[in-house]
Amino acid sequence: MSAPGKKQVHLAAQLPGIHNVTVWSDPRSESQIAIDSFVRLARTAERGKFDFFFLAEGLRLREHKGRVYELDVVGRPDNLTVLAALAAVTSRLGLAATVNATFNEPYEVARRLSTLDHLSGGRAAWNVVTSYDAFTGENFRRGGFLAEADRYDRAAEFLQVARLLWDSWSDGDVLAEGSEFVRAGVGQFVHSGRHFNISGRFTTPRGPQGRPVIIQSGESEVGREFAAAEADVIFSKYDRPADARPFYRDVKARLARHGRAEASLKIIPTATVVIADTDAEAAAYSAEISRGQVSPQTAIAHLEAIWGRDLSSYDPDGPLPEIDPEPESLVLKGHSTFRKGRAETAAKWRALAAERGLSIRELVIEVHGGHTFVGSPRTVADAIDHFVQTDGADGFVFVPHLTPGGLDDLVDRVVPLLQEKGVFRGDYSGTTLRDHLGLEAL
C-alpha cells in the first residue's frame, strides 16, 4: 500500500558496458554481450517491479594513446534490437534506449521506437542524446560533428519531427474492415526547418503509448531548459543530496513556465549501491569493489586522461606526478568525463591527494570509485526513501557492478523494505511505461 503524503520512488536499472563500473575481473562477472545476460538483468528488474530497464550508447570505441582502450568492459549491442528481444521475455518492464540525434535521421528513429512500442505493448522510451565529437563522426556517412549550441538545436528539431511522425497516424487509423484497411491519407507529414526539410508518409501506425516516453540527460543550462520543455524523465549525475536538491528545485521550477505540472517530469539520478548484512560489512565490500573498479592500470589511465601525457612509468601506489598537465592534448578519446576542464581537475586532484596523503590509485578511487548507497538493506532503503522524500530525486537508475547478477541484492533485499514503507509499488498497476511513471496518457 502506498503511504499517504509520501512520494513514490521510481526505480530503473542500466546495463553498464561503459566506463569502469563493471568489475569484469570478478569471477561472477559474465558476458556483456550474450543475450542471456540481458535477459537475466531485465527479468530481475521486472521481478523487482522496476519502472524501466535502460541501455546507454557509445558509437565509437574509446581510444587511449591511439589504440582501442583495453581496461574497461567493451562491446555493446544495438540498443533497440536488444530491447525488442527483451520485450519478448518481459511483460511490464519499461524499455529505454539511448539513441543519438546527431548520427541518425528522424524518420528511421521514429519508426524504430514506434515499432518497439508496438512490440512491447506500450513500454518504449527514448533517451535523446547528442554527440560532441568528430571522432565518433568518422563512423558515419554524415561525418563531422556539430558545435555545442547546434547539438541541442538539432536535437530539439529532431524531437519535434519525431513527434510529427508519431502523430501522423491517429488511433483508429487502421480499420481493417469491409474494403478499407486504413483511413485515407494516413501518415502524411511535412516539415521544413533549419536541420530537416522532409515530407511524405510515415510507415508505422500510432503505438500504444501514442509517443514513447522521452528521457533527457545533461546538466547544462540549455539541457535543463530542453528537459523542462520536452522530456518526461531527466537523468542526472547528482547522486549526493547537496548537489541533487538545487538541481531538482531548479528543473522543477522551470516546468510551470512551460505550462507543465511538477509531476510530469521525473528526475532520476544515476546511482550505485553496495549491500551487505551490516553497514560495516557493506563499507568493506564497497572498498573491495572500488579496488576492482580502479585497477592499478585504470588508475594510471585516468591520470593520463587528465594529464594528457604518457604516465606509464609512474607507480600507481606512489604520489601524483610533479609535472604539469598538457591541457591541449587528448590521450583518451571518446570518454566524455575527461573532455573539459582538465587543468582545473588536475589542480583539484593534487590538492585532494596532498590533503589526505593519497597515492595515485587511492586518489582515483576517491574521485571515480565511490558508491551512492552503501549499507545494510535497511540503511539503503532508508537512504533511498529519504533522498526522494527530501526532494533530491524522484528515483534512481541503478548501475550494477556485476553482470548479470548485480541487481539481485537490490531487488531481493531492498525493494521489499521500500514496499513495506509504502513508497514503492507492490505490483504494477498499469501496463505501459507512462502508467508506471504516473504520466498522463496522450
Add this chain to the structure above:
Amino acid sequence: MHLAVALDGAGWHPAAWRSRAGDLFSAGYWLDLVLEAERGHLDFVTIEDGLGLQTARFHRPDDRTDQVRGRLDAALVAAFVAPLTTHIGLVPTTDVTHTEPFHVATGIATLDHASNGRAGWRPQIASRAADASHFGRRTTPQLTDTDVLDPESIARRMRPLFAEAVDVVEVVRRLWDSWADDAEIRDVATGRFIDADRVRHIDFVGEHFSVKGPAITPRPPQGQPVVASLAHASTPFEFAAACSDVVFLTPHDGAGISRILAQVDDAVARFGRPLLRFADLVVFLDDTPGRKARLDALSGTEFTSDAAVFAGTPAALADLLVSWHAEGLDGFRLRPGALPHDLHAITRAVVPELQRRGAFRTSYDATTLRGHLRLPRPDRRLPI
C-alpha cells in the same frame, strides 16, 4: 532442398488482409507466424520492409486505402521473435540507401547475438524516389512508367544505387570482422579486458562515404551473418555475386531456370564467390481451387507478381519444387498468398509431402542459419 518463407503484411495477395489475418501490428501476429515456420523446420523466414508506405505501383506512392498500408521495422520484429524461437533463421530486410551502414552492421550483429547465430540480412536499395523526401539528404533516380515494364531498364537506372550498396555490404562485412573472436581476454594481471591488437579499424574510404570502425559490437556468433538479395536482372545478379551468400531468383518456368542460372553463373565467375540459388514463388495452396480467384475478385484485378504464381494442391507444389530443384536450384523462398492460411499449408502439407519423398529435413541438425545452409563459419577476413 532448402526452404524459406517470405513474410509480408497479411500475405502477398493485396486482398489477403480481408481473410482476417489478425492484427498485423501486434507482436503476437509475427510470433505465431515464425513459430509455425519453425515447426515446419524451414531454413529461415524473411521479413519485408521499406522506408516508405507500401504502394501498388513499383515506382510511385499511391493513395489506396483498400490494401495493407503501414508496417513495423523488420529487424526489430526479427529481434522480438529471436528469444522465443530456437532454430529458425531470421532474415530481415533493411534499406541501404538512406540508412547508416554502421547502424545496419550493429543491428544485424546484435540480431545474431540475440538469436545465438540465426541472423541473416537482406540489403535493399531504395528504388522508389519518393522515399528520399523522408530523409531530405539526397535524391535518388526516378523510374519512369516505361522503365518499370522491364527489369533490365530498372537495373540500368538503379545502377548507381547498386554500386553504393556494394560499398555498404563491404563496410558491414568488415565491421563484423573488425573484432577477433577471441578479442575479449579478461587478463587480470595486466588489467586488460580486451586485447587492442585483436580489434581493428576498418578504414573504409569509398566514393560515397567513409567509415573508420571498429564495430562497437563483438564479432557475431556466426562470424558473418548470412547475406541474401533478390535479383531480377544483370546488375542485381552482379550485386548478388559480389555481396551475397543467397540469391532469390524469379524464374517463371523450367526453361527460365536454366537461363537465369546461366546468367548468375556468369556473374559469379566475373565478380564473386559461390551463391546458394533460391527461386521465389507466390503460393496459394488448397485441395480445391478457387481461393485465389475469390481474392482477385475482392481486389478487382488478377494478381500477378515478379515471381511465378502457383495455385494448386500441396502435393502439386511438392512436385514442382522437386522438379525445379533438379534443374539446379538449391532452394525456394515461398511467398504465402495469404497468412496464415498458406503458411500453414506449407508447414503442415507441403513439408510432410517433401519429407515423404526424402527431399527435406525431418528435424534440424544445426542451431545456426549458416549451419542449416551448410555454409561454414568463415574465418575473420583482415584488411590487407
